[in-house]
Amino acid sequence: MTVTITAFESSPDGGKGLARDTRVRWALEEVAQPYEVRLVSFSAMKEPAHLALHPFGQIPTYEEGDLALFETGAIVFHIAEHHAGLLPDDTEDGANARARAITWMFAALNTVEPPILELANAKLLERDKSWSEERLPLVEDRVRDRLNQLSARLGDAEWLDGAFSAGDLMMVHVLQRLKPSGILDEYPNLSAYVARGEARPAYKRAFAAQLALYAGKPSG
Numbered sequence: 001m002t003v004t005i006t007a008f009e010s011s012p013d014g015g016k017g018l019a020r021d022t023r024v025r026w027a028l029e030e031v032a033q034p035y036e037v038r039l040v041s042f043s044a045m046k047e048p049a050h051l052a053l054h055p056f057g058q059i060p061t062y063e064e065g066d067l068a069l070f071e072t073g074a075i076v077f078h079i080a081e082h083h084a085g086l087l088p089d090d091t092e093d094g095a096n097a098r099a100r101a102i103t104w105m106f107a108a109l110n111t112v113e114p115p116i117l118e119l120a121n122a123k124l125l126e127r128d129k130s131w132s133e134e135r136l137p138l139v140e141d142r143v144r145d146r147l148n149q150l151s152a153r154l155g156d157a158e159w160l161d162g163a164f165s166a167g168d169l170m171m172v173h174v175l176q177r178l179k180p181s182g183i184l185d186e187y188p189n190l191s192a193y194v195a196r197g198e199a200r201p202a203y204k205r206a207f208a209a210q211l212a213l214y215a216g217k218p219s220g
């Protein structure tokens with residue numbers, strides 16, 4: 001059945017892979033599933049047709065036959081559950097490892113991503129406020145608190161828990177958002193972890209696909 005995802009018609013990052021359709025593309029590439037992309041403008045995202053798919057008027061969405069999903073966590077989990085390659089097998093031996101990989105997906109989205117988004121918003125939306133300069137170091141330190149903990153857990157391991165999983169996919173994409181801040185460079189093992197994710201052929205294909213849409217075009 002054809003899978004169709006939505007992405008920005010015009011991406012604010014000009015194709016640096018930071019918009020969240022990249023993590024869905026990456027998951028589909030990891031499990032070798034073809035997909036189509038429907039591009040949506042910022043105004044179309046807030047119109048009834050798109051709101052029926054995504055109640056918050058965002059991208060990405062995922063359609064497959066009768067199924068329509070939103071939220072990248074749910075979408076990547078769905079892909080991982082239905083195709084081999086992103087989660088350990090649900091066998092007696094693999095069940096615990098599978099549960100731990102899913103835990104890392106939630107940790108990426110619920111524990112690591114929020115302070116990173118807070119930093120992105122502080123830089124993007126609050127720079128002109130009188131209190132911005134005073135607040136920014138506090139927000140940056142909240143990111144560092146999480147990265148200190150994540151870095152300690154990862155240590156010199158290749159991936160978060162054994163083989164590469166949907167948990168790593170999600171964590172790497174969440175951490176990428178920090179690159180412009182320079183904070184990731186303070187953590188050599190996390191920088192190397194992100195680089196390992198980016199070196200995966202599936203990631204490269206996903207990145208190239210979104211770059212091909214936006215490179216050289218004015219960002220929206």
Ligand code: GTB
Pocket residue numbers: 011012013014018019020021045057058059060070071072073
């Ligand atoms: N929790 C949702 C999920 O994980 O699916 C969040 C989805 C979301 O934030 N979507 C954003 C969106 O549609 C695009 S990815 N925004 C439009 C809106 O809310 O009106 C966020 C994003 C956008 C741009 C960059 N960038 O240019 O660097 C990075 C990330």
